[in-house]
Amino acid sequence: MSIEELTRAVHSINKQKAPGPDGIPGEFYQTFWDLIxxxxxxxxxxxxxxxxxxxxMRQSTITLIPKKGDLKDLRNWRxxxxLSVDYKIMTKALTKRFQSHLPTVIAADQTCSIPERSINDNxxxxxxxxxxxxxxxxxAKPGPGKGL
Structure with missing residues (x-):
């Protein structure tokens, strides 16, 4: 991946997201990007x-976040x-690279999660x-042996 692709990916990372198992937040990459x-x-x-x-990059931390309602009820947790931010940077760069090729790989009748396509079309x-x-x-024509 080129530095340009990675730079675009780094700057698209949401600053408000929690870091993964390594504890390094997206702000670190954005702040020190020119150095690293x-x-x-x-x-x-x-x-x-x-x-x-x-x-x-092969690890994740699973945590529960509250939805709404009685938090003593497990169904009210999600x-x-x-994931680590370096993993997110890599996947964002790859996603952006592949995005322009998707229409040639994915059939026209596949509409879910494809930009500029709508499931309503299907x-x-x-x-x-x-x-x-x-x-x-x-x-209707009569079947064999059946007359009018």
């Missing part, structure tokens, strides 16, 4: 060469995984198919 960008890029190049994520298609299938194609 070459080292981070070198780490990501090593990950690519060795085909193996660093240990902190589990989330806290709902309309299903409705049209149902309406079309109910339209009579002409007068």
């Amino acid at each position: 960008k070459n080292d981070v890029a070198e780490v990501f190049q090593a990950i690519y060469r060795e085909r193996r994520l660093g240990e902190s 589990p989330i995984n806290l 709902l309309l298609l299903v409705r049209d198919v149902i309406l079309h299938s109910k339209v009579p194609l002409g007068p």
